[in-house]
Amino acid sequence: xxxxxxxxxxxxxxxxxxxxxxxxxxxxxxxxxxxxxxxxxxxxxxxxxxxxxxxxxxxxxxxxxxxxxxxxxxxxxxxxxxxxxxxxxxxxxxxxxxxxxxxxxxxxxxxxxxxxxxxxxxxxxxxxxxxxxxxxxxxxxxxxxxxxxxxxxxxxxxxxxxxxxxxxxxxxxxxxxxxxxxxxxxxxxxxxxxxxxxxxxxxxxxxxxxxxxxxxxxxxxxxxxxxxxxxxxxxxxxxxxxxxxxxxxxxxxxxxxxxxxxxxxxxxxxxxxxxxxxxxxxxxxxxxxxxxxxxxxxxxxxxxxxxxxxxxxxxxxxxxxxxxxxxxxxxxxxxx
Amino acid sequence: xxxxxxxxxxxxxxxxxxxxxxxxxxxxxxxxxxxxxxxxxxxxxxxxxxxxxxxxxxxxxxxxxxxxxxxxxxxxxxxxxxxxxxxxxxxxxxxxxxxxxxxxxxxxxxxxxxxxxxxxxxxxxxxxxxxxxxxxxxxxxxxxxxxxxxxxxxxxxxxxxxxxxxxxxxxxxxxxxxxxxxxxxxxxxxxxxxxxxxxxxxxxxxxxxxxxxxxxxxxxxxxxxxxxxxxxxxxxxxxxxxxxxxxxxxxxxxxxxxxxxxxxxxxxxxxxxxxxxxxxxxxxxxxxxxxxx
Numbered sequence: 214x215x216x217x218x219x220x221x222x223x224x225x226x227x228x229x230x231x232x233x234x235x236x237x238x239x240x241x242x243x244x245x246x247x248x249x250x251x252x253x254x255x256x257x258x259x260x261x262x263x264x265x266x267x268x269x270x271x272x273x274x275x276x277x278x279x280x281x282x283x284x285x286x287x288x289x290x291x292x293x294x295x296x297x298x299x300x301x302x303x304x305x306x307x308x309x310x311x312x313x314x315x316x317x318x319x320x321x322x323x324x325x326x327x328x329x330x331x332x333x334x335x336x337x338x339x340x341x342x343x344x345x346x347x348x349x350x351x352x353x354x355x356x357x358x359x360x361x362x363x364x365x366x367x368x369x370x371x372x373x374x375x376x377x378x379x380x381x382x383x384x385x386x387x388x389x390x391x392x393x394x395x396x397x398x399x400x401x402x403x404x405x406x407x408x409x410x411x412x413x414x415x416x417x418x419x420x421x422x423x424x425x426x427x428x429x430x431x432x433x434x435x436x437x438x439x440x441x442x443x444x445x446x447x448x449x450x451x452x453x454x455x456x457x458x459x460x461x462x463x464x465x466x467x468x469x470x471x472x473x474x475x476x477x478x479x480x481x482x483x484x485x486x487x488x489x490x491x492x493x494x495x496x497x498x499x500x501x502x503x504x505x506x507x508x509x510x511x512x513x514x515x516x517x518x519x520x521x522x523x524x525x526x527x528x529x530x531x532x533x534x535x536x537x538x539x540x541x542x543x544x545x546x547x548x549x
Numbered sequence: 550x551x552x553x554x555x556x557x558x559x560x561x562x563x564x565x566x567x568x569x570x571x572x573x574x575x576x577x578x579x580x581x582x583x584x585x586x587x588x589x590x591x592x593x594x595x596x597x598x599x600x601x602x603x604x605x606x607x608x609x610x611x612x613x614x615x616x617x618x619x620x621x622x623x624x625x626x627x628x629x630x631x632x633x634x635x636x637x638x639x640x641x642x643x644x645x646x647x648x649x650x651x652x653x654x655x656x657x658x659x660x661x662x663x664x665x666x667x668x669x670x671x672x673x674x675x676x677x678x679x680x681x682x683x684x685x686x687x688x689x690x691x692x693x694x695x696x697x698x699x700x701x702x703x704x705x706x707x708x709x710x711x712x713x714x715x716x717x718x719x720x721x722x723x724x725x726x727x728x729x730x731x732x733x734x735x736x737x738x739x740x741x742x743x744x745x746x747x748x749x750x751x752x753x754x755x756x757x758x759x760x761x762x763x764x765x766x767x768x769x770x771x772x773x774x775x776x777x778x779x780x781x782x783x784x785x786x787x788x789x790x791x792x793x794x795x796x797x798x799x800x801x802x803x804x805x806x807x808x809x810x811x812x813x814x815x816x817x818x819x820x821x822x823x824x825x826x827x828x829x830x831x832x833x834x835x836x837x838x839x840x841x842x
Contacts, residue, residue, distance in 0.1 A: 268737050289743030301734035305756045314752070315742035366742070 218402030225274035249417030294363035473539035476516035485532035593810035617791035641724025662718025670783035702792030
């Protein structure tokens with residue numbers, strides 16, 4: 214049982230017309246692991262889910278689930294359940310009808326199907342919605358209905374395509390915790406797609422950063438954040454993004470390097486080596502973001518505590534934490 | 550806000566007014582006049598009509614031709630409406646998916662709708678010709694001796710319904726458009742749950758299209774009761790044995806050939822009642838089957 218849900222993607226390649234969605238993706242997911250695919254739109258995250266689910270066929274490469282190449286296995290014979298971004302609830306069926314849909318197709322006995330649907334609804338706290346239609350429920354409720362429907366598949370792998378994207382911010386925060394709890398309870402392999410920084414950092418055992426159909430880095434979220442493999446990952450993960458200075462510039466260093474420093478690793482220091490001018494101050498309540506510009510035009514973003522006491526137009530000096538300066542190759546962008 | 554709220558119904562009525570006036574003048578008023586004429590001896594040719602009480606009703610109740618005519622219309626609806634709906638829905642769903650050359654098939658399906666009724670009917674006179682018509686030649690390919698289509702009551706009814714199975718463009722377009730508006734993700738979700746093409750048609754497409762299909766059925770019933778005039782007139786002139794003496798044909802005969810303007814008005818009222826009854830039955834069936842939410 215514990216060994217179910219092992220997924221291996223081997224040089225997976227997929228094009229839609231002239232658009233290359235995936236370009237040789239290798240990825241190994243362990244049983245019970247929760248992996249987050251993150252990247253800008255068009256980076257191929259959803260394509261990976263679709264290939265694992267069997268909704269599309271790869272041009273080249275293999276999808277191996279539990280040691281078996283699933284190229285010739287139709288979607289419904291793969292033990293995967295997918296939750297779509299917009300949930301894809303059947304609008305003409307009640308919540309109960311939505312939950313029973315798959316069970317009916319698979320000819321599960323009526324009484325048993327009703328019991329299982331009710332159990333799934335109870336688990337996700339939507340038992341009182343069973344007689345409503347999807348358009349009579351809220352966004353958060355719909356997401357739970359979709360999850361309950363996935364639960365009833367009893368899959369060995371869950372595929373979640375931006376499950377939180379349609380929710381508003383407070384709900385997203387709460388649902389994120391619920392998703393983690395559910396995953397811990399079920400212990401089922403889960404692959405989760407997002408373009409949201411916070412989700413990528415919090416929701417996965419490992420995060421896979423994708424760009425233009427290629428894997429840029431795989432690792433535990435904090436490790437990827439602390440040691441980005443290249444300038445793309447450095448700029449993509451983290452908000453506001455890492456300051457990247459080609460040639461080192463105000464941060465010093467050689468011309469063959471691009472230096473990077475995260476906004477929280479820069480601090481105001483009257484004796485600091487970097488002279489700059491504050492252009493804007495974004496007060497976020499618990500912290501403040503300073504947008505600054507140096508004489509040579511380099512823009513640096515600084516994260517400070519709340520109420521930093523500086524104003525647009527002020528001349529300030531900055532000091533970077535020397536241990537937290539990232540060095541990237543100026544040509545390839547790879548970490549050095 | 551408050552002024553907007555009070556003036557809104559007035560604005561709505563102002564926009565509706567031209568249509569409302571037209572409906573009143575061109576539809577409601579003539580319908581009422583028609584009902585009035587039904588109780589007179591009006592011929593449409595001579596002196597002013599005179600009120601004759603229930604004379605036309607008595608004539609109606611004793612009219613064997615009317616019985617034939619109502620039967621012909623009912624059988625025609627039972628044949629043509631399912632046939633036309635099946636063709637429109639089947640072709641609409643079949644050709645909704647984008648595929649190479651699809652647009653030419655869609656054009657081909659719509660084309661007969663553009664052909665004038667009379668031209669189509671004349672074309673069908675040739676198609677149905679027992680000696681050299683292509684339909685009998687096709688039947689000959691499978692060893693059937695062919696039929697004298699327009700000479701037998703049964704086959705004549707089928708022949709007219711067959712001809713009307715071709716001008717289905719509007720219904721076809723509506724189904725096509727409605728199917729294309731359905732969310733593709735629903736089908737992917739269903740496929741993941743093991744729902745094959747037949748299951749998807751039964752569990753997704755048809756229930757999701759149900760409101761459109763009911764609308765089409767109602768519309769096609771009304772249409773089929775009325776637009777069968779041209780084919781019947783050109784193909785069979787109501788014959789053989791009154792098998793295609795549909796109500797519009799019989800009304801035309803009475804009004805313009807026998808100068809029975811008043812009696813024609815009476816039968817027109819019957820046609821309206823028959824239409825109303827069939828539509829009501831259809832809607833009751835829809836409610837009973839819980840096709841709509």
